[in-house]
Amino acid sequence: MDRRDFLTSSLASAMAFAFAGRVAAADEPAAAPAGDQPFGFAVLKDEARALAQKPWAEPTGRVPARFADLSFEQYREIRWKRDLFLWRNDKRGFALEPLPAGSVYKLAVEVYLVDGGHALPISFDRDRFDWGNTTPPEDGVVLPFSGVKLHRPTDGDRWPEFAVFQGASYFKATVRDLRYGLTARGLAVDTASPDGEEFPTFTRFYVEKPEENANSIRLYALLESKSLTGAYRITLRQGEETGTDVELTLFPRVDLGHIGLGALNSMFLYGPIGRVRQDDIRPAVHLSDGLAIKTGAGERLWRPLANPSTLQISAFGDENPLGFGLAQRARDFSDFQDLENRWELHPSAWVEPVGDWGKGSVVLVEIPSESQIHENIVAYWRPAGKIPAGQEFSAAYRLHWQASRLTPAELAWVSDSREGRGSSDARRRFALDFVGTLPQAAELRPQVTASAGKILAPIVVPNPATGGVRLGFELDPGNAPLVELRVQLTDGTRPVSETWLYRWVAA
Template identity: 40%
Template sequence: MTQYFPQRTALALKHVFLVALASGTVLLGASLPAYAQANDPAVVTTDPAAASVSDASGPVASAAAPETAAPQNAGDEAVTVTDSQENDAVPGTPQPEDEQKPVVSAPVMFDPEMVIDRARNLAKAPFENPHRELPDVLANLGSDDYDQIRFKSQRAFFNPDNSDFSLELFHPGNMYDVPVAINLVRDGEVQVIPFSAGLFDFGKTGLSGNDFSTQGYAGFRLRYPLSNVDSSDELTRFLGASYFRLQGEGQSIGQMARGLAIDLAGPTGEEIPVFKEFWIVEPKKGDQTITVYGLLDSARVTGAFRFDIKPGTRSQADVKANLFFRDGVEKIGIAPLNGMFLFGEQRRRSFDDYRGEVHSSDGLLINNGRGEWLWRPLDNPVHLQMSSFLDENPIGFGLLQRDRNFDHYQDLDRRFDRQPGYWVKPKGKWGKGHVELVEIPSPSETNDNIVAYWVPETKPVAGGEMTMEYSITAMRDGGGLHDLAQATDTRLMRIASQGDDDAGRARFVLNFAGGDLDYFIKDTKNLHADVSASEGKLENIRVMPDPENGGVRVFFDLVDDSDAASSNLRVFLLHKDKVLSETWTMPWVF
């Protein structure tokens, strides 16, 4: 069952990206600092006072431990670091026997339960707003200037002789105004990555002479040779709030996923959680999967996330989230996906643009608990639209980019034809709830105005806990998910009334292709479309082969002969009694 709710109030399009709270936090012991490599990987010693890393631009970071440990969260063990750790002892230099040797605390051994305990304890403590004021030169950076600040690729973390993965960091600035603590897990030990401006090329921003040593990082990205053995392609990035991206072979940067959505498009306003700390497990030689742990925080929810990320033609992230609630939440969004849809082939709104289509995804695909496949084309509506697809134990859902024809976009910069779609596959039984689709009116492609996520029927309460597991796969058009024909195009036009006795109508033209359709297409007398509308009258239903595009084309008119404000439409193809296609569904506002 689909419920559609048109809303007549405009929704603010400003996206507030939150990042993290603490930078370089010492956790549960004296974590060792980790350093980026300069051509050859840096050696991290067991004595923090004995290591330093330099490149041509000067010292990158001092390995000396800080005088004072960063503030501890509830449940953390306090660490005392003595002044003697600041001495710059040269490795191998004899020390007088009567001098007191530096005090070096035992290394912290990483345990995934540590992150879960941190999230649980954090939920028992008052929420602290992670935003802080950046220096003006960083806060006032425009998007283009911020993009000029690039991590020096030759300083990437992980030894290239041991791993095909590499780790790069993001500098704070622009909208990224809170630091993220980033740790490596090497041989089971936690190693903090201290901030170093020497890891960045500031381009033409004029910022290279500034000291940003207290700012912390904004996030990170992982690279992997997706295209060929010599390439270094972006596999994933975690940057801003709880957002992350995932790319597969031949895919360009497009839509985003999130860790969590809280009261999105609700009457009280959206609460935006952030990933405040990460632990990245350094891969061993031959590893095809890299694991990232994240600590999430917001006013009412904390979370411990695990991401097992496997690169490939269809890169995949297996996600496990342990959620803890400081307070009750009216609507929790699980596995949220963010897309952008400005206009498409249906041209329901007019834009003065040289491109034929502008979108990062063109439809929502759902495989519900009854085994039905639903395709919902996206729209840039005049008013906020929210659609709910009621379900129990969903099998999967995702925002996909089906149109892969470059000629339809003509955009050499953003390459919409190469941007990935995301498919979410739940693990275990998710129970009752609904997939919710939010479509926000947008005048510009700079706004991610499409969001889809799962909403459990049971609302979280204060002190409650929730565990969710799922996978996110970056794919192209969703081919291979099922063997039915796909709904590939949605075109429409309004036909004005021709007099007092003639009601207004809308004409729909749908294309279906793939599956077994080509096998049955010759028997057109037994090929028909099942078309239904919750309101209005259907006329002129036709099915005909489409030799130019392949598959078949379905025509029908929806006549406005009722007082209803909208109608829910459904269309699927059959040969006799055999279902040949997924179900196309769409709300229509008269």
């Protein structure tokens, strides 16, 4: 993982977490967690349930002052020694690296090892860390943990990381031969709300000792915030993709009117559609370029992302969705021309609900941004209605981190979306490239609709460069401040492509 990739997530998270002021810096030792204790998912649920019945208490974990004040570069030099990763030499298929608190990660969390139905806390030992140019803590001073990293062996004696849980309820994973990219959250609460967003935090991690030569690793997490508590069981597998099975139960202290399940955060600065003009040699800068949805009725939707001039919130109503995710469909170096960040090497993430999620909507939040360090894209499932205080809420989903473009196998899909000036200054020209299984261009019937304004001159022509077709059309928005566009290719009787959606917003 290169420097800019790490800062992209960490700096954006540091601005969003809003917990830095909640943890007092102190040079006295932090309180040690309790000793060996019985543990299981039911035990964690019981504890979360009991906590929810008590008033919210501010976190009490303390980070020694000089570590709280470290720059991020200084913090990055402090690492658990690689040869001391837990289970590295036990042939268990996974290794665990506890992460220190400090710098932007000021909230102390507890980390436990689970073995045989019992949980034992990991104690701080300064000799287990490489400190770089930072002086280790003095005798008796404890530097708390802030999260965990998971490692998987490869050829030779390499143990590259593939997943990290750190900061609020954020976590991310990568795929072999790719880099870290977009991030996930255990829960989103009141995202983009006028009253402000709440950021629940994983305050404890319980990592289960894997079986010998295991193909999966499981951890549990306690979620806490002012409005709720939660118990999570998360199972990770790494193969051609990295799979994350998430099971959760929430315990609301108050009525919850706006939560986000399967929440994903990403970055879209600019691309060939809705481009923010920048003096930059790179043709595109983004971790993801679109939102993919498979509705409960089986329709496949593709919504290219934008970096708008004002906050934009889109809600795609549905019942029992089959999946949604943020994809990186641009997969060639030429799409980005960025030798440092290699945006084409970042994964897509697909959320697959387990069981029926009922009525609600996939929500897409697009936040204006002028820098690639900000995660300005959020997508999640918002259940309809409220969850009353005191009523437990459970859900489960599989999160697939993939190198794929999240495309439908049975339909043609949009490989590129482009926008520019039309035949007059008042009009906008769109060009959509469809690839996949398609009839001849002459047999295709474009279905192009707009919520306002007029659609002009839609035409489908072969694209020999892609082996597919290109659909071109113009939009005359008139005086409309925004226009919702919808495009689908049919053969005259049935759809042969995914449905392309886009919100055009007047500058």
